[in-house]
Amino acid sequence: MTVPMADHEVRVERVADPGHEHVAALARLLPQLSSSAPTPDRSTLAHLCHPAGPVRLFAARLAPPAAAPPPPHRPAGPPPGDGPLVGFALLVVFSTLTGTRGLVEDVVVDEAARNHGVGTSLVEHLVQAARDEGCRTLDLTSRPSREAANRLYARCGFVRRDTNVWRHPLDPR
Numbered sequence: 001m002t003v004p005m006a007d008h009e010v011r012v013e014r015v016a017d018p019g020h021e022h023v024a025a026l027a028r029l030l031p032q033l034s035s036s037a038p039t040p041d042r043s044t045l046a047h048l049c050h051p052a053g054p055v056r057l058f059a060a061r062l063a064p065p066a067a068a069p070p071p072p073h074r075p076a077g078p079p080p081g082d083g084p085l086v087g088f089a090l091l092v093v094f095s096t097l098t099g100t101r102g103l104v105e106d107v108v109v110d111e112a113a114r115n116h117g118v119g120t121s122l123v124e125h126l127v128q129a130a131r132d133e134g135c136r137t138l139d140l141t142s143r144p145s146r147e148a149a150n151r152l153y154a155r156c157g158f159v160r161r162d163t164n165v166w167r168h169p170l171d172p173r
Contacts, residue, residue: 008062008083010121014129015057018045022059025085033108054094058125060087060109060118086113089122093133102130104140107149114148123156141165 015022020042027039040048049057063083087109093102104126109118130138140158142149154160 008064010086010116010118011061011063011083012058012121012125013061015045015049015059016051018042018049018057021085025059026088029085029088029108029110032111033106054092056091056093056129058089058091058122058129059085060089060122062086062113062116062118086110087118087122089126091126091129091133091138093130093135099136100134102126102133102135102138104138107140119149119152120156123152127156 022045023039023042026045030037030039045057047053048055061083087107089107090105091102092105093100095101104123107119107122109122127138138158139161140153142153144150
């Protein structure tokens, strides 16, 4: 996908009612994050994004700047907020005995849109959403090989913890 960058801004929106556009964008973007992750269908996304559930899905778009009026000789373009979906991220909010916590999952930005503020915008929205939800902390994990992502997280205020991450594989895939 070719993503136009000039004269566009990143807009992040919470996805409450996922549609076919979100499914199609995820089908394009998820392989850039994981070679084994299946693309969720619309029903799965709707269940994931249920307002009463713990998951908040955020999508990033490239959109024309809101302040830029259309040229007088051409009709206005798409309404504000429209533009290609170029990134997604999940915020999972949950309660523990020690307080409300947040977890960042599945941050993915289209390769063609990287280094243009999309990842920063997504992560900053997740941080603010976690604050708004009353989270005491916001955690994430990232493979060391994802050097650019790790630099992004550090720029956004995340600090590396001295801990072990343990996983018990439950799915025999």
